[in-house]
Amino acid sequence: MPSPDRLVILDRDGVINLDSDEYIKSLAEWVPYPSAIHAIARLSRAGWTVAVATNQSGIARGYFDETTLNRMHAELNRLVNDDGGRIAYIAWCPHGPDDECHCRKPLPGLLEQIRVRLGMRDLKGSWMIGDSMRDLQAGNAVGAHPVLVLTGKGKHTLDKHPELADSPHVTRIFDDLAQFADWLLEQKC
Numbered sequence: 001m002p003s004p005d006r007l008v009i010l011d012r013d014g015v016i017n018l019d020s021d022e023y024i025k026s027l028a029e030w031v032p033y034p035s036a037i038h039a040i041a042r043l044s045r046a047g048w049t050v051a052v053a054t055n056q057s058g059i060a061r062g063y064f065d066e067t068t069l070n071r072m073h074a075e076l077n078r079l080v081n082d083d084g085g086r087i088a089y090i091a092w093c094p095h096g097p098d099d100e101c102h103c104r105k106p107l108p109g110l111l112e113q114i115r116v117r118l119g120m121r122d123l124k125g126s127w128m129i130g131d132s133m134r135d136l137q138a139g140n141a142v143g144a145h146p147v148l149v150l151t152g153k154g155k156h157t158l159d160k161h162p163e164l165a166d167s168p169h170v171t172r173i174f175d176d177l178a179q180f181a182d183w184l185l186e187q188k189c
Contacts, residue, residue, distance in 0.1 A: 017032040106133070
């Protein structure tokens with residue numbers, strides 16, 4: 001069973017791959033940041049458990065189906081594995097914003113799925129990395145350290161919530177996932 005203080009939970013779109021206001025609807029549209037794939041592999045090789053928590057309301061909206069999503073996640077896993085790393089689990093919410101589910105971030109349901117799947121008692125001390133306030137809020141709800149990356153919608157999030165920059169001890173801010181991985185590996189080696 002992994003320790004919460006060695007767990008990194010990542011949002012997907014905007015953190016691991018390019019995001020789109022039109023949704024990522026196919027494997028061809030799923031374009032990973034090469035530096036993010038390498039960062040995941042580096043964290044994994046260094047003994048960190050890496051999981052993904054991603055809202056995928058495009059399913060509820062009819063833009064793509066679960067088979068297409070599974071293809072994207074299979075490619076993500078393949079790329080990380082090819083770089084010597086491993087993603088322990090990918091939790092995803094297929095619901096729309098009005099579906100009143102318990103898994104859609106900012107609610108902590110996806111993170112709770114990860115906790116249960118990994119057999120952990122709690123997630124206090126883990127890391128939640130995202131590009132939106134809802135990612136940070138989901139992390140806060142389970143006691144994870146919130147991290148904002150400026151890829152994807154991250155710059156917009158910071159512009160909308162400048163107070164995040166005023167509290168670096170509460171929310172850490174990095175240019176991208178690779179910069180966060182560099183920092184974390186320096187801290188916890």
